């Protein structure tokens with residue numbers, strides 16, 4: 001699948017504000033700085049569709065991008081920003097929980113995980129929570145072009161940790177936005193689900 005048009009639809013503060021749920025939707029989430037904006041730009045082939053920034057942790061909005069008039073990418077606020085207070089964290093959890101549980105056209109969550117660092121408790125906990133809530137998700141390991149990727153040792157460690165609470169692993173993708181690695185794989189995964197949605 002190729003992407004021809006990608007337009008920013010808007011930023012929404014609740015599910016009720018979101019566009020009508022008549023098109024398949026895919027949400028991207030992960031720790032701040034994991035490379036979420038970069039991967040959205042890489043997939044859509046647009047340089048600055050989603051803002052790439054080094055100062056994470058501010059906005060709490062659902063940012064919708066309409067792709068070729070047929071499906072949505074949603075950029076969700078990142079988690080794990082060190083300076084965030086307990087209260088802010090609760091607000092984030094409520095906000096995300098509400099979206100993930102209520103958005104009826106949500107097909108799959110792309111859970112982004114930094115391949116350069118050892119397994120993080122916060123990522124594993126978030127994955128477990130999605131599992132408990134029966135929210136379909138796949139794992140997207142980011143920045144595999146970096147030397148700290150170290151032949152996937154962190155990925156292996158993360159998968160081993162996942163297997164402590166999961167019987168089978170969710171599908172996973174190895175990606176680099178710099179090198180455009182994993183782009184075709186992710187797009188054909190989405191294409192398959194889109195076909196099912198419209199058939």
Ligand SMILES: Nc1nc2c(ncn2[C@@H]2O[C@H](COP(=O)(O)OP(=O)(O)O)[C@@H](O)[C@H]2O)c(=O)[nH]1
Nearest residue numbers: 032033034035036037038052053143176177178
């Ligand atoms: N080496 C490498 N760095 C990346 C890649 N993708 C993003 N980054 C860097 O990681 C930082 C955070 O990226 P960004 O997309 O803003 O992350 P976000 O906070 O999750 O949206 C930036 O400095 C990017 O240049 C990648 O594929 N490889």
Ligand SMILES: [Mg+2]
Nearest residue numbers: 036037051053
């Ligand atoms: Mg970002």
